[in-house]
Amino acid sequence: xxxxxxxxxxxxxxxAVFTLAAVPSARAxxxxxxxxxxxxxxxxxxxxxxxxxxxxxxxxxxxxxGTVFVGTRESRVYAVVxxxxxxxAERVVTILEDLNVPNGLAMHQGMLYVAEQHRxxxxxAPGFSLDLPFADMGEVIYDRLPDKAHxxxxxxxxxxxxxxxxxxxxxxxxCDTEEPEGTILRMNPDGTDAEVFARGMRNSxxxxxxxxxxxxxxxxxxxxxxxxxxxxxxxxxxxxxGMHFGIPYYAGGDIRHPKWEDQSPPQEVTFPVVExxxxxxxxGIEFYTGDMLPAKYKNTAFVAQHGSWNxxxxxxxxxxxxxxxxxxxxxxxxxFIDGWLQNNEAxxxxxxxxxxxxxxxxxSDDYQGVIYRIYYKG
Numbered sequence: 001x002x003x004x005x006x007x008x009x010x011x012x013x014x015x016a017v018f019t020l021a022a023v024p025s026a027r028a029x030x031x032x033x034x035x036x037x038x039x040x041x042x043x044x045x046x047x048x049x050x051x052x053x054x055x056x057x058x059x060x061x062x063x064x065x066g067t068v069f070v071g072t073r074e075s076r077v078y079a080v081v082x083x084x085x086x087x088x089a090e091r092v093v094t095i096l097e098d099l100n101v102p103n104g105l106a107m108h109q110g111m112l113y114v115a116e117q118h119r120x121x122x123x124x125a126p127g128f129s130l131d132l133p134f135a136d137m138g139e140v141i142y143d144r145l146p147d148k149a150h151x152x153x154x155x156x157x158x159x160x161x162x163x164x165x166x167x168x169x170x171x172x173x174x175c176d177t178e179e180p181e182g183t184i185l186r187m188n189p190d191g192t193d194a195e196v197f198a199r200g201m202r203n204s205x206x207x208x209x210x211x212x213x214x215x216x217x218x219x220x221x222x223x224x225x226x227x228x229x230x231x232x233x234x235x236x237x238x239x240x241x242g243m244h245f246g247i248p249y250y251a252g253g254d255i256r257h258p259k260w261e262d263q264s265p266p267q268e269v270t271f272p273v274v275e276x277x278x279x280x281x282x283x284g285i286e287f288y289t290g291d292m293l294p295a296k297y298k299n300t301a302f303v304a305q306h307g308s309w310n311x312x313x314x315x316x317x318x319x320x321x322x323x324x325x326x327x328x329x330x331x332x333x334x335x336f337i338d339g340w341l342q343n344n345e346a347x348x349x350x351x352x353x354x355x356x357x358x359x360x361x362x363x364s365d366d367y368q369g370v371i372y373r374i375y376y377k378g
Contacts, residue, residue, distance in 0.1 A: 027051065031370060034347055038339035043378020046337070049362055049371045050080045050089035056364040056371055058155060058284070059354040060105040060112070065127035066357065069095075069112055070364065070371070071105045073153050077114060079130050080371065087360065087373055093130045096123070103153035103205075106164065108189055114138075115154035115166060118147035120191065141191030146171065146181055157207035160214040164189060167218065169203035174223045174248045174257055182247055184218065184238070198238045200245040200269065202252075206352075208285040211299050213328035215239045219282040219303060220272075222252025224310040231255035233276035235285070235303065235322060235330065243270050252278075273330040279308035280316035284352030284364075292359025293376050300324050302336060304350035304363060317341040319350055319363065337374070340365075 028051055035046055050056075055072035062069060068080040068089075077096040080089045096102065096114065104115030112125035121138040145154065151169030159165055166185040170177045179196055184204065186197035198216075206219035220234040231252025236245050249265040251257040253275050276282050284304045288297045300323055307316035318338035323331045340348035349367035356362060360375035 031368065035372075037342055037347070038337055040337050040374075043376055044337075044374060045377050046372050046374050047088075049082075049087065049373040050092055051370050052092050053078055053080060053364070053371055054369040055366050056369055057103050057153070057351050057366050058105045059352050059362060059364055059371070060107050061354060061356070062112075062125060062127035063107055063110055067127040067130075068354065068362065068371070069105050069107075069125065071103045071114065073101055073103050073366065075099050075102070077102050077105070079127075081130070087356070087358070087375075089371070095130055095134045097135075100147075101149075101153050104156040104166070106156045106158050108158050108162075108164070111189075113141075113156060113164065115145075115156045117149070117152040117154065118145050119143040120145070120154075120156070120164075120166065122189075141189075142166075142187060142194060144180075144194075148181075151203040153205060155205045155207055157209070158189075159186075159209055159216065162189065163187060164191075165197065165207055165216065167201070167204040167207065169201075169205075170247065173225060174202070174251060174260070176248060184216075186241070195241075197241045198243050198245060200243075200247045200249075200265075201236070202247045205283045206285040206303065208287050208301060210324070210328045211287050211289050213239075215328060217273075217285060217287075217301065217330075219285055220245065220252075221281050221283075222247075222278075223257060224279070226251060226255070226257070227278075228311050228313070229278050232272070232278055233280050233282045233305075234272035235274035235276070235282065235301075235333075236270070237273045237330070238270075244268065245270055245272075274322055274333050276303075276305065276320065276333070277315055279311045280318075281306035281308065282320070283350075286353035286355055286361070288355060288361075290355055290359025294378075297321070299328075301330075302353050302361065303333075304353055306349050306351060307341065307346055314341055314344050314346065317346045317349060319353070 058071040070078040081091040101117040106113040120142040148171035150171040184198040187194040305316040317340035321336040354362040
């Protein structure tokens, strides 16, 4: 009897271990199988870079070891480690938790900047040691962001002027607000001299600076509940401070909202340089400066479209390519990769794009909790 009990215990233990081990393997196999549903340009390949990054959103590259830091719209910040540089991560480490929507990340002079819903904190981020007490090492540099959940996920980026740019959405669908809502702020790396750089945006979750001109470009998600096909999503260019981009006087592009069509903006409005299909939710933007992809992609941009909810037939869930001429002007756009939407059902939602030192691209997916790597092998 004792022997039978012992054998049963061993069987249960073996089954439990096997089941625990099989779960990640099954998930990885499913993810790999789904990659076959994606439509890539000829000569390109896509693979899983890291498959255990729940809620993966904004990404930034560490400056010493190439660790990829990842923000979320939840409460955690991750470090994704590819120590042997085989372009597949070996570890995903939670370095910060219990935060307030730490969506936005940026790196500057060895410091990791984390934009929460209500503040911006910077942490020493050497990358070679992820066992440091990061939570105890943070320095709050700015704490005057609106602590509102609606469109409260911030995005941050350092510009060529060495200043930190911060997107601040409006806490509504479309309404009159008080600044800093509906603006892009600009400040020194220590949080001083904060100012409004641009105003009149609804919910920007993507910033990028053209590699040659240095001009700020940003995506914007525009007004819902106006129909399937209006207003458009936007990519805007802000070559100078003080410009106004329309909200709430324009719901998106040059489309007026019925409640605002009789009201005049306080200044001239600048319209987008690219209009995307309505409700595609353009988020992260990355200007390409690498050498892996064909030369035509140099100094052009990729944009992640997170996908629609306020539309009869879903749209988005894809990567777009935006063409630029030699003067730095956007000249057109087209689908680069799609297929995360199948039969009107999404199995993935791209969020942000990050160029690796070898010229390949990482794409975060907060729906699957995964990071993909796209490379050219043609």
